[in-house]
Amino acid sequence: MPLPRVSPVVQVVSLDAMNTLIKPRIPVYKLYTQFARFHNVIVDESALTAAFPSLFKSLSASSPCYGFNAEGPRSWWSSLIVNAFERAGSGPISPDVAAKISNELYDHYSLADAWELLDEEMPSVLSRLRLRGIALCVISNFDNRLKSILASMNLLSHFQMVVLSGELGIEKPDRRIFDTVLRHFSLRDTSTLLHIGDDLEKDFRAAKSIGARALLFDPRDKHAQSVSEHDRLRSFSQLSIY
CATH class of the missing domain: 3.40.50.1000 (HAD superfamily/HAD-like)
Structure with missing residues (x-):
């Protein structure tokens, strides 16, 4: 046997x-809205919540893995953030302001303070x-x-x-x-x-x-x-x- x-x-x-x-210490859409408003960019949080997933999916399809071997993650996230803000009702954002907000958010999420177990x-x-x-x-x-x-x-x-x-x-x-x-x-x-x-x-x-x-x-x-x-x-x- x-x-x-x-x-x-x-x-x-x-x-x-x-x-x-890990998870974000503050809900992502709430923090995004706060950073935008600091630069006088008005974003509707509920509209941002609705727009973000489809934009993330679309950008992931056209530029997979955060712009691997292409624009790289900082530029990838910048594109996503600006598109999400403009979709959420803020309208066009000047290049200078867009760069400031996206860079600040990217750097913030590089730090331990942005996250929790x-x-x-x-x-x-x-x-x-x-x-x-x-x-x-x-x-x-x-x-x-x-x-x-x-x-x-x-x-x-x-x-x-x-x-x-x-x-x-x-x-x-x-x-x-x-x-x-x-x-x-x-x-x-x-x-x-x-x-x-x-x-x-x-x-x-x-x-x-x-x-x-x-x-x-x-x-x-x-x-x-x-x-x-x-x-x-x-x-x-x-x-x-x-």
Whole structure:
């Protein structure tokens, strides 16, 4: 009688960043509106909230990965910010004012003060995982500011690798961004990688599709109907790895 197959143990845990590790300290649209008004640019916050996602999606399609190998992230974000403000009812903005607002916002989001931990348990959880010999990395559709942000929040030292779409020109759910991690840690069995993130398609299903393990970070039970409780985390204090 054949012996039952024993699942290999997790060797590497990868984490998404935005809305998994960290989140903006002040809601994005509220802060954008404040910065605009400081320069006497009147923006309707509700209109900005409505316009921003479609503009982000459109610019991501025409210039993927924050202008990778093209205009670069600062110019990419400047274009998005100015278009969003003009769409939100401010009308045309002079080039000088547009440059000031977009540069100030870009620089602000480079600093730790702009961000906060999404789960206060995170640092202690990361420390426990490292003590168990589990390697840690970040896989994020973020631009190259993330490393300095994590460093200023005393998080970067926990991770042996930070994989960013803005530095690779590849973004989740493309499996090649996960392959970068598999190669780096010499993981022959994809099930020894556990990926945790908040996006159903780009994190949970993308990791599952390559044979990795996955947990959906879902603190507000947004996906309770589509993902089993066993595969969701409300808090990192619930994380158990075998």
